[in-house]
Amino acid sequence: MNAVARPVFPFTALVGQQEMQQGLLIAAVDPLIGGVLILGDRGTGKSTAVRALAAVLPPIRAVEGCAYQCAPEARAGLCARCGEGSPTRPRASERPVPVVDLPLGATEDRILGALDLERLMVSGEKAFEPGLLARANRGFLYIDEVNLLEDHLVDLLIDVSASGENRIERESLSVVHPSRFVLVGSGNPEEGELRPQLLDRFGLAVEVRTPQDLGERLDVLRRREAFERDPAGFVASHAKAQASLSKRLVRARKHVLGVTLSDDLLLKATDLCRRLGTDGLRGELSLMRAAKAVAALGGRDAVTLSDLRTVAPMALRHRLRRDPLDETDSSARVLRAMDETLID
Numbered sequence: 001m002n003a004v005a006r007p008v009f010p011f012t013a014l015v016g017q018q019e020m021q022q023g024l025l026i027a028a029v030d031p032l033i034g035g036v037l038i039l040g041d042r043g044t045g046k047s048t049a050v051r052a053l054a055a056v057l058p059p060i061r062a063v064e065g066c067a068y069q070c071a072p073e074a075r076a077g078l079c080a081r082c083g084e085g086s087p088t089r090p091r092a093s094e095r096p097v098p099v100v101d102l103p104l105g106a107t108e109d110r111i112l113g114a115l116d117l118e119r120l121m122v123s124g125e126k127a128f129e130p131g132l133l134a135r136a137n138r139g140f141l142y143i144d145e146v147n148l149l150e151d152h153l154v155d156l157l158i159d160v161s162a163s164g165e166n167r168i169e170r171e172s173l174s175v176v177h178p179s180r181f182v183l184v185g186s187g188n189p190e191e192g193e194l195r196p197q198l199l200d201r202f203g204l205a206v207e208v209r210t211p212q213d214l215g216e217r218l219d220v221l222r223r224r225e226a227f228e229r230d231p232a233g234f235v236a237s238h239a240k241a242q243a244s245l246s247k248r249l250v251r252a253r254k255h256v257l258g259v260t261l262s263d264d265l266l267l268k269a270t271d272l273c274r275r276l277g278t279d280g281l282r283g284e285l286s287l288m289r290a291a292k293a294v295a296a297l298g299g300r301d302a303v304t305l306s307d308l309r310t311v312a313p314m315a316l317r318h319r320l321r322r323d324p325l326d327e328t329d330s331s332a333r334v335l336r337a338m339d340e341t342l343i344d
Contacts, residue, residue, distance in 0.1 A: 006231065007227075007231040007232055007234075007235045008051055008052055008054070008055050008235075009048050009051075009052050009224075009227055009234075010052060010055065010234070010235055010238035010241070010242055011049065011052035011053055011055060011056050011242065011245065012056075012238050012241040012242055012245055013223055013227070013234070013238050014045055014048070014049055014052065015211070015216055015219045015220045015223060016211040016213070016216040016219075016220065017044065017045055017049065017208050019206045019207060019208070019313075019314060020038055020045075020046070020049055020206045020208050021049065022206075022294070022310075022314075023036045023038070023204045023206040023314050024036055024049060024050070024053050024184070025053075025249070025293075025297060026204065026290050026293040026294060026297075026311070027182050027184070027203070027204065028053065028057055028182075028249055028253075029249065029252045029253055029256055029293040029296055029297060030253075030256055030289050030290075030292070030293045031180075031182045032289060033182075033203035033204060033286060033289050033290060033293070034161075034183075034201060034202060034203030034204075034282075034286060035161070035182050035183035035184060035185070035201065035202045035203055035204070036182070036183075036184050036185075036202065036203070036204045036205075036206060037146070037184075037185050037186075037187075037194070037199070037202040037204065037205040037206070037318060038050075038184070038185065038186040038187075038205075038206055038208060039186075039187060039188070039189055039205060039206070039207050039208070040188065040207055040208030040209055041188065041208065041209060041210050042188060043210070044208040044209065044210055045208070045220075046144070046186040046208060047142075047144055047186065050099065050140070050142045050184050050186070051099060051142075053099065053140070054096060054097060054099040054140070055242060056242055056245045056246045056249065057096070057097040057246070057249065058097075058246055058249060058250050059094040059095060059096055059097065060094070060095060060096075060097055060138055060139075061073075061092045061093070061094055062092060062093065062094075062095055062138070063082050063090045063091070063092055064090070064091045064092060064093055066079065066081065066082055067079075067130045067134055067135075068082075068130070068134050068137045068177050068178055068179075069095070069098065069137050069138045069139070070082040070137075070178070071138070072089070072090050072092035077164065077178045077180065078178065079177045079178060080176070080177070097138070097139045097140070098135055098136055098137070098138065098139030098140070099139055099140045099142060100132050100135045100136040100139065100140065100141050100142065100181075101142050101143075101144070102132055102141055102142065102143045103144075104143075104144075104145055104148055104149060106132065106153075108152070108153070108156070109131065110131055110132060111131050111132050111133060111153065111156065112131050112133060112156070112166060112168055113128055113129055113130045113131035113133070113134055113166070113168055113175065113177075114128075114129055114131070114168075114170075114173075115127070115128070115129065115170075115173055116128065116129040126172060126173065128168070128173055128175045130177070131166075133160055133166045133179040133181075134166070134177055134179065136179065136181040137177075137178050137179050137180060137181060138180060138181070139181055139182070140181060140182045140183075140184055141181045141182070141183050141184070142184045142185075142186075143183070143184070143185045143186070144185075144186050144187070145186070145187045145188075145191070146185030146186065146187050146194065146198075147185075147187040147188075147189065147191065147192040147193060147194045148187070148191065148192055149198075151195070154195050154197070154198050155197075157183070157198065157201075158197055158198055158201060160179050161181075161183055161201055162201075164178060164179065164180040165177070165178060165179060166178075166179040183201065183202065185198075185202065199318055200279075200280075200282060200319070202318065203282075203286040203289070203290070203315070204286065204290060204311075204314040204315055205314055205317055205318035206314050207317075207331065248297065249297075251296075251299070252293065252296040252297045252299075253296075255296040255299070256292055256293055256295075256296035258301065259292040259295045259296050259300070259301060259302065259303060260301065260302045260303070261288055261291065261292060261302070261303045262302065262303070265291075265303055265304075265305065265308060266288070268305075268308065268341055268342055269284060269287050269288060269291075269308055269312075270284055271341045272287075272312060272316070272337055272338065272341040272342060273287070273316065275337045275340065275341060276316060276319075276320055276333065276334065276337050277320070277321055278316060278319040278320065279319065279321070282319070283315065283316050283319045286315040286316075287308070287311060287312060287315040287316065290311035290314070290315050291303045291307040291308050291310075291311050292307075294307045294310055294311055295307050305342060305343075305344065308342055309338060309342050312334055312338055312342065313331055313334045313335065313338075316334050317330040317331050317333075317334050318330070320333060320334070
């Protein structure tokens with residue numbers, strides 16, 4: 001008998017963490033953004049927001065029986081089974097977008113996948129047992145306290161997120177399967193810094209703080225208490241808002257492909273990155289993609305200066321070099337440079 005899933009706190013019921021919500025929605029509109037890093041205090045709803053996001057994401061169509069959620073209409077990026085080119089169209093069904101937790105204590109075998117020992121002992125057959133990276137394909141991989149992740153697992157995630165494939169060569173197994181996911185990490189910077197190699201892979205970095213407004217704090221407590229008292233009723237009371245946001249996401253995903261960015265705004269964005277001294281061009285690319293996603297969420301055909309100003313801090317704050325002569329934090333440095341470049 002299957003256990004009844006406990007209702008998840010609604011994404012639209014979150015209070016006081018607009019930047020975090022917007023960053024996650026941007027990544028949902030354009031997964032090529034490169035993931036979202038959520039930095040801030042404990043107990044500010046980081047984990048709640050990530051898990052709540054799944055409920056507003058439109059379902060995906062996947063080949064039935066496929067451990068990797070391969071899309072039935074895809075011609076590339078498929079697992080070995082789905083890529084065999086069967087003349088018959090595979091049966092497919094809708095399923096929720098996977099949101100997979102990667103716990104800090106997870107072993108490499110659990111993450112990558114490993115030899116199915118039970119099957120080997122029963123039948124003598126060598127078979128692959130997919131891991132967390134298989135389950136996360138076409139979805140979200142969430143790591144709480146990502147800054148405490150062991151170095152060898154960081155290297156592993158960098159390789160997979162860059163290639164979109166998970167390659168396993170061990171115990172006479174040779175397996176390659178698709179693993180394209182939006183990486184979402186959360187953590188408190190005071191408890192340890194993230195390695196630069198992984199930090200650079202996140203397209204956006206959002207900050208969360210404990211609400212200081214008394215009204216907001218009361219609202220958070222009241223909503224949480226109402227959810228704990230009657231989870232199903234609380235979720236039902238936000239069903240209309242959740243459905244509206246889900247439809248908005250569907251429209252934005254289609255619309256973002258046609259959103260334009262003028263040469264004038266592109267020049268301003270590039271000048272902003274130059275002034276801040278960001279390494280490489282990932283800053284500009286993330287800034288452009290995020291601005292287009294925000295425009296798409298707003299139903300606009302072209303990026304505005306306001307869109308650039310909205311996304312610049314989250315696209316650039318984690319890409320700045322430390323300046324020993326400037327004690328200003330990275331967010332303030334981005335805002336200062338914006339006031340010099342992102343102007344009419």
